[in-house]
Amino acid sequence: MENYPTIFQASSSTPAASHLSMLNMANSHAGAEFQDQKLNQYLGLMPPRTETPISFMNNNIVAQRNNLGDAGTAEVKSDKKYKVEKKPRKPKFAFQTRSQVDILDDGYRWRKYGQKAVKNNRFPRSYYRCTHQGCNVKKQVQRLSKDEEIVVTTYEGQHSHPMQKSMENFEHILSQMQIYNSC
DNA sequence: CGCATTTGACCAGCGC
């Protein structure tokens, strides 16, 4: 399995706290300052396969990215029906959250299009696509086998539309993160 | 009825 970087480690130990609006920071034009100035800067310039965590916001939240490239928008059609992305692929952003539930409400609507068993993991990986027309943002959701409270959500692409839910969720998540990080 | 989910099949990439 590819080792996607973990952008955030957050906690939402109750289902009611599973809103993750901060995802928008890394994937849309919603305009959080640190997205452009810090996150993109770091993420765009990280050397290949760098494992060094980069801290921002506070010392307990790390951002990492592998070098998947950013020229991956080109797609080719195989001789059959499948659309296959060329490599290098789009940048991916992984969020690691501690949650009882797999489905994190990040303010966007997602449609599940696949599920696969993962090697060395007793939990399947689920594949989701943003249902907004023209927006082909994808995400994968996977629960860790060694710690089944940890849910890794991997985002690919940028939303081309505003999120459909209010930013209240974001504040809620931020407070959750602060609680988590103070532990 | 419309939309979301499930699930088996298919395809591509990679390592051996």
Added chain:
DNA sequence: GCGCTGGTCAAATGCG
């Protein structure tokens, strides 16, 4: 070349 694995498709099914 072959097998394994990840990613996607699409028909069937479920649900409000």
